[in-house]
Amino acid sequence: MVTYILRRFGAMIITLWLIVTLTFFLMHLAPGSPFNQERNTNAAVQKNLMEHYHLNEPIAFQYLSYLKSLLHFDFGMSITQPGQTVNGLLAQGFPVSFELGMMTLVVAVLSGVILGVLAALKHNGIIDYLAMTLAVIGISVPNFIMATLLIQELAVHWHVLPAATWSSPKHVILPTIALATGPMAIIARLTRSSMLEVLTQDYIRTARAKGLSPYKIVVRHALRNALLPVVTILGTLTAGILTGSFVIEKIFAIPGMGKYFVDSINSRDYFVIMGTTVFYSGFLIIMLFLVDIAYGFLDPRIKLHKKEG
């Protein structure tokens, strides 16, 4: 187990380094500059700016010094927001994205699993059809359309909830629903199909034969195994949702970190591009790692290390 984790950890560092290197050089290859403005500043000012951000140094030197500062978890300064550190931007944005993402995950997983289980248990019944219709709608309606519809109905027509911004628990409801429907639908469909498969397994029949209560059969024996595929996608899903959604955060004016992914590229804010990329990929790599560990706990057939068990 320990050697497995160490080996995985090494692979994670190498993956991250590759991502950092590729992004760094691709970003500098892209035409345009962070100091590009409608009106040009004079040569002396341009020179000062380049020097201030060390962009006048050879690219290899910039790369090495960036790697060095990464070791101290220092992401550098934002160029388009003068005086603002990238660490500061992430520290402001991430908790907000995280809060919204956590709510979304809880809603999506709970409702998705429940829908999927119900659909599988009442296979080819009314509930199954209803649940799967809901799932198809959830997958096919993009979240930005869902968001606009929700605002129009619940905020503009019925005045039940605020349209946008981020200041009270009430403001969290609409973006959570808009963001959760897609993942919920995916989870519901996955749960349903793997539940159907598991329910035909021998050990379920055995459990039934032993006279266990239906509740125990479903929750203890069937669901635990049926959840494996759900856990698999949960890794990427979690990383994606927790680091913020550009579209949903823009529509609901949520001060998360989603916008930096896109804005920083448009404005060539080099350090913010790097910061968001490193942060997101680091997060994703760790989540995937956690998923692999979770397999071991969920499914005794998967062994993380040969010698164990």
Add this chain to the structure above:
Amino acid sequence: MKKRFNLICTLLLALSLVGCSTTQSSSSGSSDGKTKASSGKKVLHLNNGNEPTSFDPAQGFDAVSWNALNNIMEGLTRLGKDNKAAPAMAESWDVSKDGKTYTFHIRQHAKWTNGDPVTANDFVYAWKRLLDPKTASPAAFLGDPIAGATAYNSGKGSADDVQVIASDAHTLKVTLTDPNPSFLNIITNPCFFPIDEKVAKANPNWFKEAKTFVGNGPFKLTQWVHNSKMVMKKNENYWDADTVKLMEVDWAMVNDSNTEYQMFQSGQLDESSVPADLSDQLFKQGKVKVSSQAGTEFYRFNTKMAPFQNAKIRKAFAMAVDQEQLIKYVIKSQEKPAHAFVSPGIVDTSGKDFRSEGKSYNAFNAKEAKQLLKEGMKEEGYKTLPQVTLTYSTDDTNKKVAEALQQMFKKTLGINVKLANMEWNVFSDEQKKLKLQLSRSSFLADYADPINYLVSFTTDSSMNRTGWSNKQYDQLIAQAQKETDEAQRNADLHQAEDILFDQAPIFTIKFYDQEYLQKDNVKGIVRHPVGYLELKWAQVQ
């Protein structure tokens, strides 16, 4: 193993609960405050669109910073309701006979929000900081009229040679290189706001948070949740506090025009921009309010690239454009078609509207366009015209206009023009490097003077970007910049505009305006054609 799994689950759950509860408690606190403040008091709810780039007067050279900053700080002069510079921090001023030296008398009782007096020194400090090449201010060029400013900013001169001097605590003497009838107007710009030197020296990041921000405007910044909202309250220390009726301004930062409109409909905002898709409908319902904006949309020919080295071919393309049709059927707004470069609403030195005194150029004329194209092609010895590519920065409206232009060139001149679009940053870079043959552009005035528009096309201007150079034009602009005779200055500028359209390094599309929705109980918000949002006289009834 099961125990461990349960433990991890519990830990994860606990973690997420902690995450949720801490952020919720802190945010619900602020929302309570908001509802208390909103009830009974006169609060205006606006949308700033985005987080201000910076409240450092020398840095935030954009509307998202300066629309807000304009209401929490104040310069020597401030634009009045009539769009003219009026006394502000300066109670009065004297101008020397040669029109070059201004002596400003700063109000004795002018105070910063922290109680410090506003002194002439605060202006000297702020202005020299603006011009310091180390500050790297994008707005520093606005200081060019001041003697010694250009040299200092380009790294050739020193701060001591900049002719901004505090004779005493309340007297500021500024000397210009040439007499400049727009100087009082130029210094209403937020980059010329003073800075409390004591505060800035003690904390160089004073402008980053509401707590440390020290202003001197009609309002004071009391809360600033980054990327989320700002709250401004009436500043009782302001010299003209009796005029200010509004108790509070709440700024949201919503960067989606549909959401903004929905918030306006649901009552969360008192104002909104007009979503493009609904523009037609809202105009028909008479809900859209319009005020003018000093700026022009136009296209640049690259005169260094075939076939646009030829003036007749350029003019042929220019005349094939029907601006009226474009606005009516493609852009679908109430904006005015542009038949000149200087937009309406810009007054000349005699106080008359420069546009209504000037001519109308660049009218659609299919016959003449065809004739000019023929002549031009003959001059250049073309049998077929070299391929023309029209480039625009990626945007829905730009695309629609470009496609309509493509059709107009096809219909009138029989020429197939290729279209290309680029992301703004690349587009702007290539346009500056003269790599684009025919490209979209826009100009928004920095100060209300026709010369601000026309100086763009002098040979050395960084705004030229056409490769076009005309000695007579350069001379006329240089003369106008030095001219003390008002009538002569205006004549020079009109003549320069004649040359610009006769030589046609550009063709114009439309004059901009500001279109917005506003609740009926909101009164007195002033939108200057050049300048930033003014809430000093605003009221919520």
